[in-house]
Amino acid sequence: MTSPVFDFIIIGGGPTGSSAATYLRWKGYSVLVLEKEKFPRQHVGESLLPFCYPLFKELGVLDEMKRRFVRKPGARFSSHDGKQSSTWCFRNIIHDESYLSFHVVRADFDKMLLDNAAKHGAEVKEQTKVERVELDLPNDHVRVHTTGADGLAQEYEGRFLIDASGQDTFLARRTGDKHAYKELDRIAFLTHWKGAKYTQGIDVGLLQIVYLESHKSGWFGIQPVGKDRLSVGLVINRKYLKEQKAKLTAAGHEEWQKAFYLQEIRECALTRDILSDAEIAQPLIAVSDFSYYAEKTFGHNFAMLGDAGRFLDPIFASGVYLGMNSSRMFAEALDVLMKQGREEGLKAMEEKKKYIDGAYSLVEKFINIFYDPDSFNLAKLSSTSESNYEGYQTAFSLVHYLLAGDFFNNYEKYGDFLDMLKNPKQFARWRNLVVSRPNVHEKTCGTTYEAIFGDIEDEYVRTTSINGIMA
Numbered sequence: 001m002t003s004p005v006f007d008f009i010i011i012g013g014g015p016t017g018s019s020a021a022t023y024l025r026w027k028g029y030s031v032l033v034l035e036k037e038k039f040p041r042q043h044v045g046e047s048l049l050p051f052c053y054p055l056f057k058e059l060g061v062l063d064e065m066k067r068r069f070v071r072k073p074g075a076r077f078s079s080h081d082g083k084q085s086s087t088w089c090f091r092n093i094i095h096d097e098s099y100l101s102f103h104v105v106r107a108d109f110d111k112m113l114l115d116n117a118a119k120h121g122a123e124v125k126e127q128t129k130v131e132r133v134e135l136d137l138p139n140d141h142v143r144v145h146t147t148g149a150d151g152l153a154q155e156y157e158g159r160f161l162i163d164a165s166g167q168d169t170f171l172a173r174r175t176g177d178k179h180a181y182k183e184l185d186r187i188a189f190l191t192h193w194k195g196a197k198y199t200q201g202i203d204v205g206l207l208q209i210v211y212l213e214s215h216k217s218g219w220f221g222i223q224p225v226g227k228d229r230l231s232v233g234l235v236i237n238r239k240y241l242k243e244q245k246a247k248l249t250a251a252g253h254e255e256w257q258k259a260f261y262l263q264e265i266r267e268c269a270l271t272r273d274i275l276s277d278a279e280i281a282q283p284l285i286a287v288s289d290f291s292y293y294a295e296k297t298f299g300h301n302f303a304m305l306g307d308a309g310r311f312l313d314p315i316f317a318s319g320v321y322l323g324m325n326s327s328r329m330f331a332e333a334l335d336v337l338m339k340q341g342r343e344e345g346l347k348a349m350e351e352k353k354k355y356i357d358g359a360y361s362l363v364e365k366f367i368n369i370f371y372d373p374d375s376f377n378l379a380k381l382s383s384t385s386e387s388n389y390e391g392y393q394t395a396f397s398l399v400h401y402l403l404a405g406d407f408f409n410n411y412e413k414y415g416d417f418l419d420m421l422k423n424p425k426q427f428a429r430w431r432n433l434v435v436s437r438p439n440v441h442e443k444t445c446g447t448t449y450e451a452i453f454g455d456i457e458d459e460y461v462r463t464t465s466i467n468g469i470m471a
């Protein structure tokens with residue numbers, strides 16, 4: 001039996017692919033999602049930005065999120081020795097309930113979004129790996145060749161292909177259009193811990209970013225994803241990692257990656273303290289493929305969305321929002337394409353792409369500032385919620401808005417602001433406005449343990465089956 005021609009075929013059922021599927025279904029299109037894994041499968045990317053909140057509401061998953069996931073009121077940046085820190089609370093700029101964002105177990109979060117796409121009528125085929133695509137059919141359609149769990153080959157035809165294959169970068173790899181951001185050449189390791197001490201703001205849901213010593217040019221990202229499940233990720237520059245790998249393998253460590261991860265945990269006062277009595281609860285995940293971009297992210301019958309087209313260092317926890325909101329925006333352009341033809345569709349995609357590129361470029365600028373040893377160090381700034389100083393509110397708010405995810409609509413304004421901070425005089429002025437005021441050091445962002453963890457069905461979260469990316 002021949003399969004029907006789908007309006008859209010999507011490679012990948014992560015947050016980008018499943019959101020695109022739901023938005024396109026709502027516009028009345030037939031959608032096929034092809035996902036190579038069986039969900040739930042584990043994934044990195046667990047701390048979500050408040051700007052995702054309206055999307056969760058719109059997609060109809062907000063209530064489920066509130067039941068299942070830990071809440072996140074802000075972020076704390078700490079120095080390596082733990083002596084200095086600054087806390088940025090989203091309630092300082094967001095005055096509705098969306099100031100309380102989420103930390104999620106991605107296995108559960110991604111499954112929830114994929115099930116939601118199926119609930120809204122997308123045809124979802126898991127354990128179906130896309131092997132090859134044809135984009136040059138005479139009728140402008142695409143043909144997708146897959147292998148299923150049974151090992152059998154299958155092919156599908158669609159009017160348009162969305163590549164949401166994440167770091168697999170299905171299309172960019174095949175067209176040779178994947179380029180590295182050389183200055184952001186880093187590697188990440190991440191796992192979950194049981195029995196960690198919930199102190200230092202973890203007890204009130206803060207995302208903790210801990211700067212490492214400058215020669216490591218990296219950081220720890222620490223987020224509670226359950227009542228007794230702490231996610232601890234390490235991002236580190238490749239040069240330092242290579243040196244350490246040589247030392248650890250010479251010393252006879254067979255599992256040198258795990259030995260390295262544990263070594264760095266021991267060398268950092270904060271992680272050493274909170275993990276002193278804890279044990280690792282799942283296989284270590286290693287992610288070595290970042291950061292990168294593709295030049296040509298869309299054409300008359302294809303688009304790359306989310307990590308499939310571009311990936312930036314995760315220091316500002318931006319990836320899920322960038323991917324999901326790009327899907328939402330592109331769905332509008334794809335609606336134009338289906339209704340008014342490919343030429344009009346290309347123009348509409350170009351228009352959306354301007355904002356998507358603007359958002360990514362803004363985040364890239366912010367990341368470069370983070371890693372620039374001559375630029376400001378967020379751990380050494382402190383936020384305060386009280387000041388009468390003229391101009392304070394604007395200066396104070398800008399960093400909060402960036403940390404909350406205001407990337408798409410105001411990217412030019414924030415880009416100018418970040419450029420301005422590169423000027424030492426302007427930076428000194430900003431620092432004076434924001435930092436050198438009598439500090440009220442935020443400890444809790446106005447939340448309690450109950451508000452953050454109270455209602456989550458922890459057992460559900462803990463019993464997730466994990467297909468570790470890399471043991």
Ligand SMILES: Cc1cc2nc3c(=O)[nH]c(=O)nc-3n(C[C@H](O)[C@H](O)[C@H](O)COP(=O)(O)OP(=O)(O)OC[C@H]3O[C@@H](n4cnc5c(N)ncnc54)[C@H](O)[C@@H]3O)c2cc1C
Nearest residue numbers: 012014015016036045047130166188306307314317319320
């Ligand atoms: C260490 C680290 C920490 C991070 N932390 C954060 C964070 O705190 N917050 C945040 O927002 N982001 C974070 N990110 C980024 C975030 O993980 C990604 O941006 C996000 O997962 C992108 O979603 P996606 O749907 O585009 O891709 P993915 O979530 O990777 O989904 C892609 C899907 O495509 C499937 N697929 C791939 N190839 C094929 C194929 N050939 N056939 C069929 N299916 C295929 C895969 O199985 C996968 O399920 C982090 C990233 C790293 C590396």
